[in-house]
Amino acid sequence: MRKIYTLTILIGLSFLSACSGDSSASAPDPVTEPPVVTDVLTTQNVKTYMADPNATAETVALFYNLKKLAKTKFAIGQQDAFSGIYNNGSSAESDMKKTTGYDPAVLGSDFMFITDKNNNGQTNNWYYQQEITITDDVKEAYAKGMINTFSWHIREPNKDESFYAADMTAEEKTTAFKSILPGGTNHEWYKKKLDKVASVISNLKGSKGELIPIIFRPFHEFDGSWFWWGANFCSPDEYKAAYQFTVTYLRDTKGVHNILYAFSPDNSYSKATDYLSRYPGDKYVDVLGIDNYGDFNNQGQTGADKANAKLKMISDLAADKVKIAAMTETGYQVTASVSPIANWFSTYLYSALTANNIQISYVIFWTNYQDGYYVPTPTASNAADFKTFASKTKSALVNSLPKMYELPK
Template sequence: MKKYSLIFTLILIGGLLSCSSSGDNDTQTDNPDPVTPTDPLTTANARSYMVDANATDETVALFYNLKKLSKTKFAIGQQDAFNGFYQNNTGDSDIKKTTGKDPALLGSDFMFITDKNNNGQPENWFQQQEVKITNDVKQAYSKGMINIFCWHLREPNHEDSFYAADMTADEKATAFKSILPGGNNHEWYKQKLDKVASVFNDLRDNSGKLIPVIFRPFHEFDGNWFWWGAGYCTPEEYKTAFQFTVDYLKNTKGVHNVLYAFSPDNSYSTATNYLSRYPGDGYVDVLGMDNYGDLANQGTAGVTRANNKLKMVCDLATTKVKIAALTETGYRVTASIPPVNGWFATDLYSVLTSQNLSVSFVMFWTNNQDGYYVPTPAASNAADFTVFCLKSKSALLDKLPAMYTLPQ
């Protein structure tokens, strides 16, 4: 599981280019703002701001519509929404159980798909997970939802864990470096990317069109809990790995249905620090941040910190014409950890909207047998979550516009 500023933008044209929206006004439209002459992003030039100039039309539309959506709303989703349930209560997503509406976004993971034990055979458990995950992605797309993948890639020496704590000191010091071009595990990494590419290229709808997805490799890299963390590679090494990943998928493997996300944890509060491992505008479509720590029952101070950090990300996204997102967050409730009063409708909503932010989406982490990030109907904070989802800037699937078609 996961753990975790203000740039003075030079683009301030009539407030339309700032990372802002019109406030929490219930009269605002559910659709993205129409293009105006002062907005740098148009349907005609969207590709010029994207990583992949050869992206499919649906992927271009997703980029454009996510950027425009953020002016009035943010999409709400959850990791493993279709197969991660509190107390293993299967069926509809826990979001739908509580609100009656489908989530707007589905989070998935390549962890099982690229596991060393996935032999591709139908009776293999890991292969079965691959089928389940990819079917969920297809189902989400058929509903009009947004899909996003992370990758808890197991370390290259034994492929047993993605946590640095499970590695020796020497393994931690060398693992990330070893997957870089020229490293002794570079071919191993390319084979893992071959699998990722095959999944992306096989994600198609009923008409055979490729399904667009957001991919955020090497996430939460500013911490030291993963073997790709900041303590185990230099900024230049991190940039090299990220750039190679994008170039290999896009140019070598012909993957053209992906938006690429840069998503550190919450340690960065200034633009300079946030960009210290940034691989460049040519490699990133989504500027994200994962943030659990500032919302771990930290009161008003934590909410303010989280909002300021997210504003920094939004300001960068405005300047660079990228998508801004809270790529992971949540407060896990268990039998021994009670909910925080107003966590959703007051605290998180303030994080996402104070200072007139334009955030495209927010994703909660997965529910499981022993705990939840999204409450089920009987939970004491179910009403809090429902109120959060009903607020004017919140968008479950029923308030999501057509994300895969460019407006005329």
């Protein structure tokens, strides 16, 4: 359409030039401005674009507000922000708040310990204690107006011990994912895991008894093969079937209606057709995500541009499908032996998230550990760089989030 429009203008200009000296020539038709494209998403039709048409009011509002937020800002988050503290520092505040003065806008959590086979629900059980810590953090984040997301490093179904394919036999790698599908030998095992997930999500409640919305991204980074659900261990149709079953079981069988569902491969896809090769369908997905560490690993602006092109791809898909686009994981870990990259946050990451008019709703950094950090603490040499990044026009910590759980009047 752009070429046709340009050609029309050129022909029109040529005609005007040829006739400009002819006083008898009729006046040209007035130029008609192209129609203004209105936003298709409204507060009235928002449910029609969601994976769960029976979602709670707060969950509907979260979808709507995340979609609208991306027009002007992206929310900044971190995995385990309240419990992942660098170098055994004080856990009274998130490392991000220590550095910037404000908590992140997004808290990332995981169902891994919650669904662990060793979680017996007893108060003296370490895994159950982790469950309580995680759910308490979710409630705290919600009370502060933050957004909650959950990943799931689910253990493989044979020994129920590891989520890494490297820890499995060749036969286990070949059969594990297929075995959790309907009719598979471990399908009931998987349903019990989902029962636990459903129970936990259904008991996440705010101060008024309302259900707390979460964003759930099952089977993430599936385009790689480091996890047992990776591309080498299941076909596209098998992956879609597992994802679809997960959504329908939680949504329809268990009646859980406070979830937005995220589809989040790693960074291997640069074309939309490839990105959608394992996409389970619009009726099962709310968030189009991408995890990307590799493009930011000492690749400078070249890497940032590669990352931006991939984010542009999902941003365009999200605009077309009326979904949310997000960078569901990223970061560059600094350790005793790995130094920070100058201007990594304020130049490279920020340009990747904003160039080419893309609309990304949120970005999440991975966990700060004792021996390394993704978000710098106040004394770190790149703390100023992070503060600059967090204060830029399109950056949003919790203090600059709108009310995410209410639809605008």
